[in-house]
Amino acid sequence: MADTTDKASAVRIVPRTLKGFRDYLPEQMLVREQLIETARRVYRSYGFVPIDTPALEYLEILEGKGGAESDKQMYRFQDHGGRWVGMRFDLTVPLARYVAQHLGQLDLPFKRYHIAPVWRGENTQRGRYREFLQCDFDTIGAESVAADVETALVIHDLMHALGIRQFTIRINNRMIFNGWAERWGLQQQAAAILRTLDKLGKIGPAEVERELREVVRLDERPAAELLQMVTAQGSNDELLRRLDQWGAGSPLSREGVERLRQIVDGFAAATGASLRLKIDPAIARGLDYYTGPIFETYLDELPSIGSVCSGGRYDDLAGLYCRQRLPGVGASLGLDRLLAALEELHLVEPVRTAAPVMIAFFDERYYHPYLQLATRLRQAGIGVELYAEPKKLAAQLKYADRRGFRYVIVAGTDEFQAGFCRVKDMRSGQQVDCSLADDAAQLVAFLTQALSERRPQS
């Protein structure tokens, strides 16, 4: 028809995606899903339960909760009913609303995990997108250090389960800083000071001091004192001792140091390996709502990509939505950033198939027997893909090779008439014959055995 022709030659819409928003190819999704599954397993192993919340919230719920910066980055608009709404930029603020709203139905301490996308309209960079997946876990309504220790432990187990061996959880306690600010009457400038401190790793102590003096307008003595604390180096024990001396003039600071000590001790007791948790007085974190211990997790081999799992304690987040004071502690795994890092470090094994076995669609006349064989194997719990069309065997094997199938089943007239099929191991190239008698029992047994053998871990 003329219409069709016109349509084909008419202006085509350019297929494209928004800046910072991405499509995921199957091989990427297979890895993503695997990581998500791992995170889920670890969270559940500590008793965290899943929740979900809407992507969209009333603007008043989200506004002003993550500091001025997240307000600027938030996607906001009026919906069809003229309501001002915003897309969530993290999972912590929605959690606060959620807890306040459902307090009656929740058992405290409430331990939940939440794996969902969040949106931030900031400039993109490697490992930094406008839509990305966060994997949060938090404990609400527990003030004890036990919840802090557990947060560190979950991060530790998480990294381990994700196959990452070279990582460091850096920990600090905001109370130490807050005690200092209190002593000097600088609570008002706290946020600005923290923001400057956060640059320490990048611009160095001298620049930070200069900025503290000139931009934040600190006097010489408090600035020098702060620098002394923040640049302290040494083992966890040494740092605890020094920080304790340093904060001697402030009960709050000393309490913070003591808490840090308890976390380090608890972590060591649980893991027997305290090296992964390192006290770092320079960790500041820009987010305003943290009040206690704070965590950042860096990959030792790629620190430049930033923290892949961060969090901390906030003692009054839900206070904005309800009267009850609800302390909480938790952290967030940045799955997309982690994945970008793993890819760069070549730590992701490319997987292109979801099923390990392929049946070659080799002879059209045996279509039904192929279907029956596939069904039989699936019933036995073996993932099977029947090649989508009858085609040259060489092409099918090539496809199987590229997609990474472990085994290909080849059967044509000769085999079916003799009652067996050939099973080709795609790695070794070797073939074995399996009888199809007795509902293909031999084939099922062979594949079950072969696939259960653990792949050698890289």
Added chain:
RNA sequence: GUGGCUGUAGCUCAGCUGGCUAGAGCAUCAGAUUGUGGCUCUGAGGGUCGAGGGUUCGAAUCCCUUCAGCCACCCCA
């Protein structure tokens, strides 16, 4: 959001100061090998030179705008 670099085939890139029908490697498809992949050889297909506009006899090449990616600042997962 501000500044810098980049954008040529599915991928990685070449194409010098504007000038023949825009190339290579890998990948794809076909054949050599009518029922056996990864190697080899032969051949084929595939390009709005990111998009739009401008300068010019002539633009992948120069200018402007725009979109996207990367890097720095900022902030952060």
